[in-house]
Amino acid sequence: MASSSTFPPPCRLPHFTPKSISSSKPRTKTKFPVRPISTPRASFSDPFVIQIAETLEDSNSTLSSKQSPPLDKLRETSSQSLLSKSWPSRKDERFRFTDTSFIKRSQIHPVLNPPNSESNLIDISSDIPQSPNLVIVDGYIVPSLSKISELPENVYVGSISDISSVEIMEKVTKFVSDFQEGDLFWSLNGIGAPDATVVFVPSGCHVEKPLSFRFYSSESGDTESTHLPMSNPRVLILVEKGGEIGIIEEHLSGNEEEEKCYWENSVMEVFIGEGGKVTHSYIQQQAANAAHIKWTYVQQESSSTYELVEISSGGKLGRHNLHIQQVGPDTVTEVSTFQLCVRAQTQDLHSRIFLQHPRGTTRQLHKCIVAHSLGQVVFDGNVELIRPAQETDANQLSRSLLLEPGATVNVVPNLQIKPDGVQCSHGATICGLDEEDEQLFYLLARGIDTKTARKALLFAFGAEVTERLPCESLRKKVDSHIQRLLEPIA
Amino acid sequence: MSSLLHFSTPSPSSRLSSSSFRNSPSNSLLFTKSTLRSIRLPSISRRFNQNRLSLTANASSVVDSPTTSAVDSGGGSPKLLLEVKDLTAVIAESQLPILKGVNLVIYEGEVHAVMGKNGSGKSTFSKVLVGHPDYEVTGGSVVFKGENLLDMDPEERSLAGLFMSFQSPIAIPGVSNIDFLNMAYNARRKKLGLPELGPLEFYDFISRRLKIVKMDTNFLNRNVNEGFSGGERKRNEILQLAVLGADLAILDEIDSGLDVDALQDVAEAVNGLLTPKNSVLMITHYQRLLDYIKPSYVHIMEDGKIVKTGDSSLAQQLEKEGYKGISA
Numbered sequence: 001m002a003s004s005s006t007f008p009p010p011c012r013l014p015h016f017t018p019k020s021i022s023s024s025k026p027r028t029k030t031k032f033p034v035r036p037i038s039t040p041r042a043s044f045s046d047p048f049v050i051q052i053a054e055t056l057e058d059s060n061s062t063l064s065s066k067q068s069p070p071l072d073k074l075r076e077t078s079s080q081s082l083l084s085k086s087w088p089s090r091k092d093e094r095f096r097f098t099d100t101s102f103i104k105r106s107q108i109h110p111v112l113n114p115p116n117s118e119s120n121l122i123d124i125s126s127d128i129p130q131s132p133n134l135v136i137v138d139g140y141i142v143p144s145l146s147k148i149s150e151l152p153e154n155v156y157v158g159s160i161s162d163i164s165s166v167e168i169m170e171k172v173t174k175f176v177s178d179f180q181e182g183d184l185f186w187s188l189n190g191i192g193a194p195d196a197t198v199v200f201v202p203s204g205c206h207v208e209k210p211l212s213f214r215f216y217s218s219e220s221g222d223t224e225s226t227h228l229p230m231s232n233p234r235v236l237i238l239v240e241k242g243g244e245i246g247i248i249e250e251h252l253s254g255n256e257e258e259e260k261c262y263w264e265n266s267v268m269e270v271f272i273g274e275g276g277k278v279t280h281s282y283i284q285q286q287a288a289n290a291a292h293i294k295w296t297y298v299q300q301e302s303s304s305t306y307e308l309v310e311i312s313s314g315g316k317l318g319r320h321n322l323h324i325q326q327v328g329p330d331t332v333t334e335v336s337t338f339q340l341c342v343r344a345q346t347q348d349l350h351s352r353i354f355l356q357h358p359r360g361t362t363r364q365l366h367k368c369i370v371a372h373s374l375g376q377v378v379f380d381g382n383v384e385l386i387r388p389a390q391e392t393d394a395n396q397l398s399r400s401l402l403l404e405p406g407a408t409v410n411v412v413p414n415l416q417i418k419p420d421g422v423q424c425s426h427g428a429t430i431c432g433l434d435e436e437d438e439q440l441f442y443l444l445a446r447g448i449d450t451k452t453a454r455k456a457l458l459f460a461f462g463a464e465v466t467e468r469l470p471c472e473s474l475r476k477k478v479d480s481h482i483q484r485l486l487e488p489i490a
Numbered sequence: 491m492s493s494l495l496h497f498s499t500p501s502p503s504s505r506l507s508s509s510s511f512r513n514s515p516s517n518s519l520l521f522t523k524s525t526l527r528s529i530r531l532p533s534i535s536r537r538f539n540q541n542r543l544s545l546t547a548n549a550s551s552v553v554d555s556p557t558t559s560a561v562d563s564g565g566g567s568p569k570l571l572l573e574v575k576d577l578t579a580v581i582a583e584s585q586l587p588i589l590k591g592v593n594l595v596i597y598e599g600e601v602h603a604v605m606g607k608n609g610s611g612k613s614t615f616s617k618v619l620v621g622h623p624d625y626e627v628t629g630g631s632v633v634f635k636g637e638n639l640l641d642m643d644p645e646e647r648s649l650a651g652l653f654m655s656f657q658s659p660i661a662i663p664g665v666s667n668i669d670f671l672n673m674a675y676n677a678r679r680k681k682l683g684l685p686e687l688g689p690l691e692f693y694d695f696i697s698r699r700l701k702i703v704k705m706d707t708n709f710l711n712r713n714v715n716e717g718f719s720g721g722e723r724k725r726n727e728i729l730q731l732a733v734l735g736a737d738l739a740i741l742d743e744i745d746s747g748l749d750v751d752a753l754q755d756v757a758e759a760v761n762g763l764l765t766p767k768n769s770v771l772m773i774t775h776y777q778r779l780l781d782y783i784k785p786s787y788v789h790i791m792e793d794g795k796i797v798k799t800g801d802s803s804l805a806q807q808l809e810k811e812g813y814k815g816i817s818a
Contacts, residue, residue, distance in 0.1 A: 444648070
C-alpha cells in the first residue's frame with residue numbers, strides 16, 4: 001500500500017458510476033449494475049450520499065485544504081469505500097433506534113475555509129484549559145489559540161502536512177485509514193477532512209500533562225433554515241511502545257443552549273504500541289440543535305492500556321461509534337460513559353470491543369439519564385471474544401435512569417463469547433429514581449430531606465462516571481455543567 | 491467518659507413498659523453492675539402483667555424522684571426517652587409478620603442490648619424504629635421524647651435525635667463522604683435554626699472528629715461506603731453518630747465483621763460519645779461486644795418479642811448456655 005502509485009493527486013469523484021470505480025479498485029464491488037435507489041439496502045450510489053461526497057470533494061480542492069500523501073491516501077480509500085454505503089435508515093441494524101433523517105433533510109454545506117477572523121473566536125480564547133492544548137475549528141488547527149510548547153521535544157503534535165520527519169511520516173502513512181469497518185460517516189470524514197491533526201508519542205516517552213483538544217464549529221444555520229454547515233475534524237494519535245499520553249477531547253459550542261444548527265462529523269484514531277497507555281477523556285457539549293457524529297477507532301498492541309471516559313450531554317443528535325481492536329495479548333481496556341438527555345435529543349453510543357488475544361481485561365460502564373419525554377438514549381454495547389482470547393476478563397454494566405414518562409432508552413448489551421476459560425459478566429438495569437430506595441433511605445435516615453437527598457442521588461448517578469476523569473479541573477467543569485443541566489429537574 | 495456508661499436508672503424490669511413500676515421511687519445514682527444485678531426483677535410472668543398495665547400507661551405519668559443524689563446527672567431524674575408498646579410489624583411486600591408485640595422502655599443515659607438468634611426480629615425492630623420502608627407497622631405504639639415516632643418520616647426521626655447505625659451500610663457511588671456528612675450536618679443545623687456550614691468550615695469541623703474513630707482524612711474524599719472494608723463501614727457509621735449526635739443511638743450489629751482491634755476502636759468511640767443524657771440500644775449476637783460497651787439491660791428477643799430482660803449477667807448466661815438455656 002505504501003507505493004507512490006496509491007497517492008494520486010486529490011481524488012475527484014467525478015462520475016461515481018460503479019464502472020469507473022471498479023476499474024480503479026478491484027476491492028470495490030463490481031456486481032451492482034442495477035439502480036440501487038429502489039432498494040434501501042443497496043450498497044452503492046445513494047444519490048444523496050454521492051451529492052455530499054461531491055461537495056466534500058470540491059471543498060478539498062480549495063487552497064486552504066491541506067495536501068499530503070497520507071491525506072491523499074485517506075481521501076482516496078474513503079471515496080472508494082463510500083461507494084458501497086448508503087444513507088442509514090431505520091432498517092439498518094446499526095441505526096435501528098437512531099434517526100438521522102433531520103440531517104438528510106438539510107442542505108449540507110462543508111465549511112470551506114479555516115476561520116480567518118478571530119473575532120468570532122473570542123469565546124474560545126476566554127476558556128483556556130490547562131496547557132498544552134489545541135483549538136480545532138471546523139477541522140483546522142487554530143495556531144493562535146493553541147499552545148503546545150510544553151510538550152516533550154520528540155513528541156509531534158500538529159497538522160499531518162507539516163510533518164518533517166520521514167520516520168514519523170512513514171508511520172503515520174502506515175496507520176492512516178487502516179480501519180476497514182467504518183460506516184458512511186467514517187468515509188465522509190475521510191473524504192471531507194481538510195486536515196488531520198497528528199499526535200506522535202515516541203517509544204518510552206511519557207507525556208506528563210494531558211493534551212487537550214477543543215473542537216468548535218464556526219458556522220451555523222438557524223433553526224428555520226435548512227442550511228447545515230458540516231465539518232470533518234480528524235485526529236490521529238500514535239503512541240509507540242511504552243509511550244503514555246492523556247488526551248482530553250472536548251466538543252464545544254459557545255453556548256450549549258444556543259439554537260445553532262451545524263454538523264460535526266468527527267474521527268479520532270488511536271494506535272497504542274506495546275505496553276503503551278492512553279487515557280482519553282471525551283466531552284460532548286455541542287449546541288442544542290447540532291448533530292455530532294463521531295468515530296473513535298482504537299488499536300491496542302500487547303500489554304497496552306486504553307481508558308476512555310465519555311460524558312455526552314450536547315447536541316440534538318450525538319452518535320459515538322467506538323471500535324476497540326485488540327491486536328496483542330494482555331491488554332487493559334476501560335470504557336466509562338455517561339449520557340445525559342435533558343432536551344428532545346438523542347445520545348447514542350455504539351461500542352464494539354473486539355478481543356482476539358489471550359488475557360485481555362475489559363471493563364465497560366455505561367450510565368445514562370433521560371430527563372425529557374422526547375429524550376432518547378441508545379446504547380449498543382458489543383464485547384466480542386473470539387476463540388484465541390483465552391483467559392479474558394470482561395465485564396459490562398449498564399444502568400439507565402428514566403425520569404420522565406415517554407423518556408426512552410434502547411439498550412442492547414451484547415457479549416459474544418467463543419472461548420472457554422474466560423470471566424465475563426454483564427448487567428443492565430433501567431429504573432426511575434425511586435428504585436434507588438436503599439440509598440435514599442440511608443440519606444433520609446441521617447436527617448437529610450427528601451428533596452436534597454434525591455438531588456444528591458441524581459447528581460451522584462453520573463458522578464460515578466465523571467469522577468473517573470483523570471484531570472481534576474476538567475472533572476469540576478464537567479460536574480458543574482451537568483449540575484446546571486440537571487438543576488431544573490432535581 | 492466511660493464511667494458514664496454506668497449511669498442508669500435502676501427501675502428494673504419496668505423497662506418493659508410498666509407504669510406501675512415507673513411510679514416506684516428510683517434514683518440516678520452511679521450504679522455498678524453488681525448493684526444493678528441485685529435489684530433486677532426479671533420475671534416473665536410479671537412482664538406479662540405489665541404488658542396489660544402498660545396499655546393505660548403514658549409517658550407523662552412517669553415521675554421519678556431520686557431518693558438519693560450522690561451523683562446528679564444535671565438536675566432532675568432521667569427522662570423517659572423511648573417507649574415501645576406491643577409493637578407489631580410485617581414485611582411490607584409479603585405481609586409476613588416479623589414483630590409480634592415488642593415492649594421496651596429506655597430512659598436517658600441507659601445502655602440496652604437486644605440479643606437473639608438470627609431471624610428473631612431484632613434487626614427488623616431497629617429498622618422499624620427508624621422508619622425503614624420495607625416494613626409496615628401493624629399495631630402498637632412508639633413514643634420517642636414524648637412524641638409519636640410512628641407519625642414521623644425517617645428524616646424527622648433522625649432530626650428528633652434517633653440514630654441507627656446500619657448493619658450493612660449501603661454504598662453511594664458518586665457522593666463523597668464529606669459532602670454526605672456536610673448535608674446531614676447542615677440538616678441538623680437548619681432544624682436548630684443555625685446557619686449551614688460551607689464545605690471549608692465543615693472540613694475544619696469534621697477533621698477534628700475523625701480521630702474519634704481513628705480515621706484518616708482521605709476517608710472523607712472517598713464515596714460513601716464505596717469500596718469500604720467491613721471495619722471502615724462501621725467506623726463510618728460511628729463517625730456519623732459523632733458528627734450528628736443522637737439522644738438514642740441504635741447500633742445494629744456494630745460488631746459484625748470486625749476484628750478485635752477494630753471492635754475495640756469502635757466501642758471506644760461509642761463509649762466516648764455516651765453522656766448521662768443519651769442512650770444506646772445495641773443489637774447483637776455476641777457477648778463480646780458487651781465486654782466493651784457495658785449494657786445496663788440485656789433483652790432476649792425470640793420470634794418477634796422480647797422474652798426476657800436482665801442485666802449483663804443474662805448475656806453471660808447466654809454465652810454459656812445458649813438461647814435454649816435462657817428460654818427454658
